[in-house]
Amino acid sequence: MDNLQKNITENKAVDNFDNKLSTLNLGPTHPATHGIFQNVLKMDGERIHSSEQTLGYIHRAFEKIAERRPYNQIRPLTDRLNYCSSPINNIGWDMTVEKLIGIEIPKRVDYLRVIIMELARIADHLICNSVIAVDTGALTGFTYVFQERERIYEIFEEICGARLTTNIGRIGGFERDFNETANKKLKLFLKEFPKRFKDFETLLCRNRIFMDRIINVGPISAERALNYGFTGPNLRAAGIDYDVRAMNPYSSYQDFEFKIPVGENGDTFDRFMVRQEEIKQSLSIINQAMDMMPEGPYHADVPEFYLPPKTDVYTKMEALIYHFKIIMGETKVPEGEVYFSVEGANGELGYYLISDGGRSPYRLHFRRPCFIYYQAFSEMIKGALLSDAIVTMSSMNVIAGELDA
Amino acid sequence: MSTLIIIKIIIILVIFAITLFIAMYSTYAERKIAAVMQDRIGPNRAGPWGILQPLADGGKMFFKEDFIPAFANKKLFIIAPGIAMFTALMTSAIIPWGGSITIWGQTFDLQVADVDIGILYILGVVSIGVYGIMIGGWASNNKYSLFGAVRSSSQMISYELAMGLSILAVIMTTGSLSLKDIVEAQDGGKWNVFYQPLACLLFIVCAFAECNRAPFDLAECESELIGGYHTEYGSMKLGFFLFAEYINMFISSAIISTLFFGGYNFPFMHDLGLSSNALTIVGTLVFFAKICFFIFFFMWVRWTLPRFRYDQLMHLGWKTLIPLAVFNLMLTGGIMLLRDLF
DSSP, X not given: OHHHHHHHHHHHHXXXXXXXXXXXXXXXXXXXXXXXXXXXXXXXXXXXXXXXXXXXXXXXXXXXXXXXXXXXXXXXXXHTSSTTSHHHHHHHHHHHHXXXXXXXOOHHHHHHHHHHHHHHHHHHHHXXXXXXXXXXXXXXXXXXXXXXXXXXXXXXXXXXXXXXXXOOOBTTXXXXXXXXXHHHHXXXXXXXXXXXXXXXXXXXXXXXXXXXXXXXXXXXXXXXXXXXXXXXXXXXXXXXXXXXXXXXXXXXXXXXXXXOOOOSSOSXXXXXXXXXXXXXXXXXXXXXXXXXXXXXXXXXXXXXXXXXXXXXXXXXXXXXXXXXXXXHTOOOOOOEEEEEEEEETTEEEEEEEEEOSSSSOSEEEEEOHHHHHHHHHHHHHTTOXXXXXXXXXXXTTOOHHHHHO | OHHHHHHHHHHHHHHHHHHHHHHHHHHHHHHHHHHHHTTOOOXXXXXXXXXXXHHHHHHHHHHSOOOOOTTSXXXXXXXXXXXXXXXXXXXXXXXXXXXXXXXXXXXEESSSOOOTTHHHHHHHHHXXXXXXXXXXXXXXXXXXXXXXXXXHHXXXXXXXXXXXXXXXXXXXXXXXOOHHHHHHHTTTTOOHHHHOHHHHHHHHHHHHHHTTOTTSGGGTOHHHHTTGGXXXXXXXXXXXXXXXXXXXXXXXXXXXXXXXXXXXXXXXXXXXXXXXXXXXXXXXXXXXXXXXXXXXXXXXXXXXXXXXXXXXXXXXXXXIIHHHHHHHHHHHHHHHHHHHHO
């Protein structure tokens, strides 16, 4: 107790105004942190002298939980990583398992997956960019694009029944094909989204105050970004054209034409513009995938991992056995060690999976881009103003669920 | 004499009621206008089209727990919203709401007090307004509140200069500080906005800053400072702060209309052939229409623009607005001198 008392008074001595630096707790619950993480800022007036980050407020031990779950049941965990674009996480996980087992995937599944993932990317980028605007005080653009995000969620709802934590897809493909309504909604979205998106872009990009707020705010050089291990839009904003979709194509991304936008200074403006451009590229990818959509089955022929239709379960013995084995998590997977990564909405989302042949992974590690970005946050906001710190934070799109896993 | 006092008391009460009514319905208007701009519906539960929403909000404010943080300075914490409200209400005293009205052979001005120092009074009272925010922010004993208070006070001090300088040009052309005289001088469509467009622009910008409205709402700045100076406030004390903001907006709109948009004058008012009393009533209605337009303008800007950063705000105030105001002053002086010479 005495020691505690001593500590309290000592801290007070640091805080007082003779020392000129004051401590400001930005978080864990603050309207601008978009999740639960704490920044202890040493402030010199409005300027940030130094900062210290705390994380782990919503750590849910997903990697450990995954060691106790059958492969099929790990997908819901990935929903809760980057919950703004969970389909990418879900499909990434499915593809990791497919890589471990070595399943041949039909072309149609690849294309359907590409459509879903690009829709998720658009939704994620829309949130990120509109939230940058909200953090500068412009609320209106946010409500414009949120309606478009709503349409994307409606498409997800048609395909898998869920909106935010989608748990979309299965090992080997999809649980069901895109239905009539989903296709209709998708076509309507592709038709009407560009106009609304242009409204949003002109509202902000033609606005001098907004540009002043984001240009040269929270910059990071390409070298530092690489040293930290940045990927995704944040690295591309710094000027490096690394994109998993192009460098190491998965799910038939090699079939599509798309550009990889890069920035120059790695500041908030570049991050904003890279995301804006990526939304347009994603739209073009979806359009191409819709045009070139091959015929075929919507799932691979892997009876030991893909649930049989209910009618078969009730009438056929093999189907019943497989159903039982899949539900109880009794299907054998080969021993092995795989790393698979997808281009998540905010960076390279990797799955490092070690299997010892049991019903659950021996060890599973998520390479979470947000965790890496957040390490650099302290460096990026050093010497900046309080307002800059908040805009930088939202422009990096650090999502608490992915940060803490 | 006694009739004069009674009439003045009636005018005071009516203006007080109208001020509160408009401020109250500004909150509703803000929410509805924001909803329209953002493609939403807005409040529609309380009464038809949600028009009872302000009453519901007020009732909620009254019935909430009156909480004072443990380490706050209790006296100042209570006084601060009072100061904010008091200064907000005081300004309405000298605004000429209409021309003169004749009842039973006696003529009265629709103004509480035609003070000779009209504009100085406004600047003075507005300056006191910053105390409410500063004391509130400091007394809360919260760093975010303090940030808001410091930002707000430096912002108000900086923008008062440009505001004063921009008004000075109007005073030079009119030759009087009295608001009544300024309005009378704009009779017949000779609105100051046509003669002093730059001063008008500067004044409107500064009025936004003085009201702590977006894009100058650094004092509250929800995304950075949570609630700014009123982070720790709740119940009706918070209500007073918010209400004072809307009253300030109403008064600012009235002053903008008075100084630059002809007050209760409207074009061709003497060609209509109306009696003096009818003309006064129509003029007052026109004045309120102008005020409503500017209140709408305040909201329009708020839901369109992002807010400035603290240093950008200071740059704009000191490096752009004040030099422009001085330039305008010199230009006005120069033109007046030339006109006198030739």
